[in-house]
Amino acid sequence: MVFVIGLVSGLFALLVILRVVESRQTWDTHYPRALMHLYQAQLAQLHGELAAGTCSPARALPRLETMRALSNDLEPAFPDLRDHRRFVAHGDQLRDAIDVALASPPDTCAALETRLDDAQRACNECHRDFRH
Numbered sequence: 001m002v003f004v005i006g007l008v009s010g011l012f013a014l015l016v017i018l019r020v021v022e023s024r025q026t027w028d029t030h031y032p033r034a035l036m037h038l039y040q041a042q043l044a045q046l047h048g049e050l051a052a053g054t055c056s057p058a059r060a061l062p063r064l065e066t067m068r069a070l071s072n073d074l075e076p077a078f079p080d081l082r083d084h085r086r087f088v089a090h091g092d093q094l095r096d097a098i099d100v101a102l103a104s105p106p107d108t109c110a111a112l113e114t115r116l117d118d119a120q121r122a123c124n125e126c127h128r129d130f131r132h
């Protein structure tokens, strides 16, 4: 009985502590991974267009524009890496790849796939260097 009460109150104390720790975290704690998850959400929807064969500039442009806007925040989201030359270069590589797609919106699935491959390459190269 004493053991069970001890266990339950121990668990409760742990939950309270975890809750306090979490509430002390500010936006910048979650922002790097949040940004990456938004990228992934946009890419996944674009790949969905490829899989369904429903590619069109009207469907692709809003996603590409979102990814381009998110890409402005790579440096602010990673303050420790923002002065790292290679990190910024990978960011530029992604921004350039999306700019190319925005400049001539892909009107076939093949064209969209090429643009997504270029973007994905930039994601992968930054991850290779900076994601541990």
Ligand code: HEC
Pocket: 032, 033, 036, 037, 039, 040, 043, 074, 087, 088, 090, 091, 094, 119, 120, 122, 123, 124, 126, 127, 130, 131, 132
């Ligand atoms: C300039 C560098 C850079 C670019 C470009 C980049 N990432 Fe990342 N990404 C990172 C870093 C650094 C991490 C590790 C973040 C961490 O764990 O704190 C990461 C982590 C991730 C994660 C895992 C998040 C998690 O919850 O652990 C996903 C998913 C991801 N990136 C998707 C993408 C996609 C999709 C793209 C391209 C559209 C992309 N990233 C472009 C640097 C980059």
